[in-house]
Amino acid sequence: MSPRGRALGVLAVGTAAAAVVAALLIGGSPGARSSTEGPAPERADTAVPLHAARPRAPAGPRGGSSLPTVASINLCTDQLVLHVADPSQIVTLSWLAADPEESTLAEDAARYPLNYGSAEEILRFDPDVVIAGSYTNSFTRALLRDLGLTVVDIEPASSLDDIETHVRQVARAIGRIERGEELVREMRARIARHRQRLDSSPVATVVVRPGGFTVEAPSLAHELMTLAGLRNLPAERGLDRWGSLSVETLLHHPPELLVFATYRGGDASLANAVLAHPAIERIAARAVTAAVPASMWSCGLPNSLDAVARLERAADEARRARAHASHRSASARTLR
Amino acid sequence: MSGTTSDTAGLGGAARRFDVAPYVLLVPLLLVAFVLSLWIGRTSTGPMLGFGDPGVAGPVLVEIRMPRTLLALLVGGTLGLAGAALQGLLRNPLAEPGLLGASSGAALGAVLVFYFGLAAADSVVLPLGGVAGSVAALGLLYGLAGRRADLVTVVLAGIAINALAAALTSLALNFAPSPYAALEILFWMLGSLADRSVVHVLLALPLMLPGWLLIGAAARGLDALTLGEDAAASLGFPPARTQWLVIGGTALSVGAAVAVTGVVGFVGLVVPHMLRPWVGHHPRRLLVPCFVAGATLTLLADVAIRMMPPGPELKLGVVTALIGAPFFLQLILRHGREGNL
């Protein structure tokens, strides 16, 4: 019996290992996630709510104000809502929105009641619409739907177009379509102005994020960089997903501009300690450096373009340094 | 201690009388914990007693608090029961589903199923994935530790399996579709009952129930194992049969539990120890009281979470670890001093 038991144990391990490999092969492709579809005005409910919790009107006006009330339970959607909604509509935002390290609109957000993302809390706020991220706790979102609430899932933005789509999505969900179009027009105008400034010599740049990560392509941050006239060096080298920075590569191909995406710089953390790597400090000594807070460009928002402005200024400085350096080497040659 | 006497006339009567005694205390405690769990909620401003605004009281009770409470009961009971059964099977008091890899195997199975698109959060495939992972882990344990499992071999095998499951889970995280997905997995694995709905109760129960029954069928065999494997076999309870029943029952019930709540550890370890001074050492007598006490402990831990000051909710797995780990350390120290447990 014992040898049989051992054989079964080996079989179990083999099965488990095969299952893991199969799962990785199946799931390795990004499209495998079944739970999220492309941007849609309202997420289609695949499950019928178990109980009609109480009679609810479809998302629409409530007595008093003519606009639906909205709750947000995700940092990025909090800020989207702050951009798009009329202040009278907002019943609650997540607590992260009021944290200046996380949010670009922390002061505004602090004026509203804050939530910690649980279904019971949100139910008590009695919103007409709930805006959530597509990676917000799936149990919470499912339970809110079971309770009869309308929940709109917003994907993380991976491009400038996504920002437009999301702004329109939120606008449609909360009855502020015109405001949404206004924001889109403003964004397009700003983008056009930035594009006009682009010249033919983009600045070779490396962005360093806490934990030793950098910006991969395609991504929103990558598009912002391109719009600011920067060449994303690590992306050109073909990084894997999530983008880990290879310091060695940096040493071989030093950038002209080093951008630090700062996050909680005041707190001690391993992620920030990585940034103090001697090699990085060495490169920083030779390149032009700039700091752009992570909160500015981690969510896809209309004001993510503020990051572009900062990057442009840094790019300008890098170009001046470049010109200065080539001028010096030219004059050194003529001296001989 | 155990209350059985050598009085010939009294043996039967004492046994019958005694079996009721632990429940006199345990069942009311469970009821109190159950009611507290229904009564106490949590809002942005901290804990809330009662149901608040009558307009939402119905859904809050029926859709939010009742499923959570039921799940705490079922999952806590399962963990207590499985802990008692595994300690009886392995004849040592340091066994519990988490230490042996059943929980981390189940977590791995559920993670793979959920995050690689094989199931949505409310699909029946999710608890099946948990069960599959749990079966694989326990099968591996059985294969590694063999039948003549002594304390050291079993614990070492469990450590190895936990390490393997953790490594495979990290590998899965590495391949997750995005950093957000990875974060979601990590938080899920810490173990939580928050925002579970009645769907999760209905998903887990059909797998838990047969698991409990399998463990119950092993009950007498566990008692027989007190005398060692050969004597147990000669009494009509072949150890192999008992082993498969316990391992299968644990894999099913713990697998399903972990698949809906993530990894909640230490309940299965702590509860039998708390009850042994009262209920005695017979594994069979411990099974149902451990179910009840496990349910109570989990309910109270979950209520404690809701009583915390305002802020994001603490994870249940963290709370049970905070209770259980010092308890475990204390057990080991006592083992070192006395040489037995």
Add this chain to the structure above:
Amino acid sequence: MTLKLERVGVRYGQRTAVVETTLELPAGQLVGLVGPNGAGKSSLLKAVAGLVPHAGTISWRSVPLQRMDRLERARTIAYLPQSADVHWPITCSELVALGRMPHLKFAERPGPRDAAAVAWALERCAATALADRRVDRLSGGERARVLLARALAVETPVLLVDEPIQSLDPRHQLNIMRVLRDSAERGTLVVAVLHDVALAARYCTRIVLLAGGRVVGDGAAETVLSADALARWYGVEPYLARHLGEPVVLPWRQID
């Protein structure tokens, strides 16, 4: 009422522990299974107990043991293993009560009949005073008595014991052998694997001598445990005598 072994053989992989053996053991005897180390005594006993697979048939009162369901078999044959394992610190009466398990159905509680059997078993082993004491706090001799009481409590017609007196002091050794002999006299078939030829010679009503997996002697102690047999199978020269009407067989000197 006889225990019949027909061509019973035990193999562990390639190694043959017991060569096909045929024996008839009637009830009411204390049968000593003796022989040098590795002779196959424990293997043969375990085969009868159903703990190892074996060739051939073993039957009790003409019913093959394999045809009985496991609880029925447990009520027919009780087995006391060599290792004195008790894994939980329970009381002695609880321990002995475990012997009643083959008589109880799934959720059945022990009744007065079971209580009586437990008490009787404790008394037979002179362990009544130990009833409420914890097993892990007993001395070796006390523990041996209590474990034997557990085996007696099953009230089976056949009792198998594997080296019951190892590591006991002389007083307890005599005590245990006395209990076994009494059980045999009351009608139980007791088969005991013994290393101690002296005690086997005195107490057993029949000796089966095994060597190399075969039965090389079967009968009364004086016949089987002769000087020749001991020289040939044990490689020792014995001191043989009679004392107070009982045989004395003492291994005295190694034979080279």
